[in-house]
Amino acid sequence: MLTDINNVPIQEALKRDGYVIVDGLIDPELMIRLKEACDRVVAKARAGDWKYRRLVGTQFPPWTEGTDVWGVQHLIHPELNEPVFLEWYGSTKLLQSVCELLGAKKEDLQLELFNLLINPQDSDFDLTWHRDAVPAETSAEEEIEKLKVPHYGTQWNTALYEDACLYVVPNSHRRVRTPEERDITINDPKSHNMPGQLQVRLLPGQTVFYDNNILHRAAYIAANKRATLHASMGTIEGGHHRASTIFQHGLDWMNQPSFQQSLPASLEKPYANVKAMAAKTGLGKMETKPIH
Numbered sequence: 001m002l003t004d005i006n007n008v009p010i011q012e013a014l015k016r017d018g019y020v021i022v023d024g025l026i027d028p029e030l031m032i033r034l035k036e037a038c039d040r041v042v043a044k045a046r047a048g049d050w051k052y053r054r055l056v057g058t059q060f061p062p063w064t065e066g067t068d069v070w071g072v073q074h075l076i077h078p079e080l081n082e083p084v085f086l087e088w089y090g091s092t093k094l095l096q097s098v099c100e101l102l103g104a105k106k107e108d109l110q111l112e113l114f115n116l117l118i119n120p121q122d123s124d125f126d127l128t129w130h131r132d133a134v135p136a137e138t139s140a141e142e143e144i145e146k147l148k149v150p151h152y153g154t155q156w157n158t159a160l161y162e163d164a165c166l167y168v169v170p171n172s173h174r175r176v177r178t179p180e181e182r183d184i185t186i187n188d189p190k191s192h193n194m195p196g197q198l199q200v201r202l203l204p205g206q207t208v209f210y211d212n213n214i215l216h217r218a219a220y221i222a223a224n225k226r227a228t229l230h231a232s233m234g235t236i237e238g239g240h241h242r243a244s245t246i247f248q249h250g251l252d253w254m255n256q257p258s259f260q261q262s263l264p265a266s267l268e269k270p271y272a273n274v275k276a277m278a279a280k281t282g283l284g285k286m287e288t289k290p291i292h
């Protein structure tokens with residue numbers, strides 16, 4: 001059983017707190033190659049040579065306006081030609097962690113998103129307090145219902161450099177917002193005074209897995225180098241809720257034969273599983289409309 005940085009079993013910590021910090025999911029040798037690959041893709045995204053990127057001024061997809069980049073999308077896209085990202089995404093200890101967190105068997109895992117969060121160059125940028133799958137204006141009644149929907153997946157940030165950009169409200173992932181939290185998310189969403197907020201401080205190589213419905217925000221600081229791998233995996237039980245969260249990022253490029261050919265053996269079944277999810281939810285293309 002894998003444990004977190006406080007020696008708590010990771011599944012228990014994630015369930016209880018809505019987030020869990022884990023060490024050692026990247027071998028030192030791989031760390032060097034991941035950093036080099038990140039430098040290359042960041043340069044391409046900033047130069048406009050890679051069009052799948054998150055742009056300052058916009059929080060959720062689609063990212064169509066702006067020039068300063070805060071994230072690079074689709075690191076495992078075959079046209080980026082950086083196999084080291086797939087090598088890590090399919091690595092044994094990472095897959096083992098995901099299996100433990102989801103209580104899933106390896107053959108039931110589903111390949112999903114793999115992006116990169118970086119420091120902008122021109123100006124600092126704050127993301128608002130949010131839950132990924134529940135818009136701020138959602139009524140309390142609807143929020144209760146949405147929070148009951150199981151995720152059948154997990155997402156994580158893995159820091160290649162020190163990273164203290166993410167803030168969370170521990171244990172907020174399964175309950176309706178308090179009146180004060182609701183007011184902040186709607187009327188003062190960049191507040192630095194959310195009750196109970198905690199700054200997540202990651203050392204290089206550390207990973208935070210978090211429930212995507214935990215109340216969270218992030219502060220992007222132009223002066224501090226950030227290259228944090230931001231990825232997710234699910235299980236075959238996901239269904240249409242998971243499909244809408246994942247495919248809103250536009251994954252139709254995964255249908256290219258060159259993508260399938262680039263996969264390490266450990267990701268062949270997770271790839272077959274994500275294709276099956278798209279087919280089962282009746283999507284011709286692996287693309288859906290934005291949630292927010």
Ligand SMILES: O=C(O)CCC(=O)C(=O)O
Nearest residue numbers: 117132157165166216218
């Ligand atoms: O920058 C981060 O660490 C969090 C990003 C985030 O919340 C999101 O992309 O929805």
Ligand SMILES: [Fe+2]
Nearest residue numbers: 130131132216
């Ligand atoms: Fe988020």
